Amino acid sequence: MLKKQINIIEKAKPSQIERLKKLMSDEKDWKDFCEISNASPINSIRVNTLKISINELKNRLGKKWKISQPFKSNPEIIIVEDDLMPGELGKSIEHILGYYYIQDIASMMPVISLNPKEDEIILDLCAAPGSKTTQLSMMMENKGTIIANDENLGRIGILSTNLQRCGVTNTVVTRENGNYLCKSLDKLKFKFDKILVDAPCSGEGTIRSSPQSVLMFSENLINNLSRIQKSLLENAVKIIKEGGEIVYSTCTHSPEENEGVVSYILDKYPEIQIEEIKLPLKIRNGITNWNGIKYNSNVKKCARIYPQDNNTEGFFIAKLKRVK
Helix, strand or coil: CCCCCCHHHCCCCHHHHHHHHCCCHHHHHHHHHHHHCCCCEEEEEECCCCCCCCCHHHHHHHHHCCCEECCCCCCCCEECCCCCCCHHHHCCHHHHHCCEEEECHHHHHHHHEEEEECCCEECCCCCCCCCHHHHHHHHHHCCCCEEEEEHHHHHHHHHHHHHHHCCCCCCCEEECHHHHHHHHHHHHCCEEEEEEEEECCCCCCCCCCCCHHHHHCCHHHHHHHHHHHHHHHCCCCCCCEEEEEEEEEEEECCCCCHHHHHHHHHCCCEEEECCCCCCCCCCCCCCCEEEECCCCCCHHHCEECCHHCCCCCCCCEEEEEECC
């Protein structure tokens, strides 16, 4: 049963509501979207296997909370079913010790899509606060090398704290503008096996956990962010190895920040192809037309994650590969 909170959708601007309605398949879909958007988010966590086994943490948490594991393919994902007090999940001794990371399930999907390996060199271009960096390191078993970059000094501090709490040792933290970092590495002919571009975005997908994102909406903001996202992804393309993969992700529904960015790259760089994405939750195909603009037809291979489909936040994921 969904726990209601304030009516977030009623606070949205008419122009934003009109845009969101266009993205839904029908009236029922829109009604379901509104209902889930006005419900409190679930308590989802990711077991940090760098510090504890899944079974051991299950046994510990099962003594105080009712828990479930929604995906057989990813047993590290756990939902705490209890109605917790504010901050209770973060104050747990298991969280303080770094045994788990509090993270929305949809937010875990970009790294699952990237599928990092132990012997790879990986760039996390917009890394703070570290949820995906710690997930990368966990899947790599603290082997290989991760460059975790962020431009904001305050967010770098949070990133470093989370890496330390989770026992991450295979990561180098850098503070640099993402575009400048990529250009500098390109001059040095440095290439990565995989790159995660979890780009700054308008955050429409997070309205359940961050209702203020509704108040920040403007089409000017979306267009400005789209230009930034295109630049970040384009510069990342220049430093990926042949055969290497890039995952581009956002936590917004806006096509200008999603399919529009991917389409721009596919049209400009024929050596970049888009890959099919398989995930343990329900995904929808990317949108090929938006407000009279036709995107590259291959963006239909992108993954849209809607909150009403999975009881999660909203997310967008595209997986790209450099071919000969």
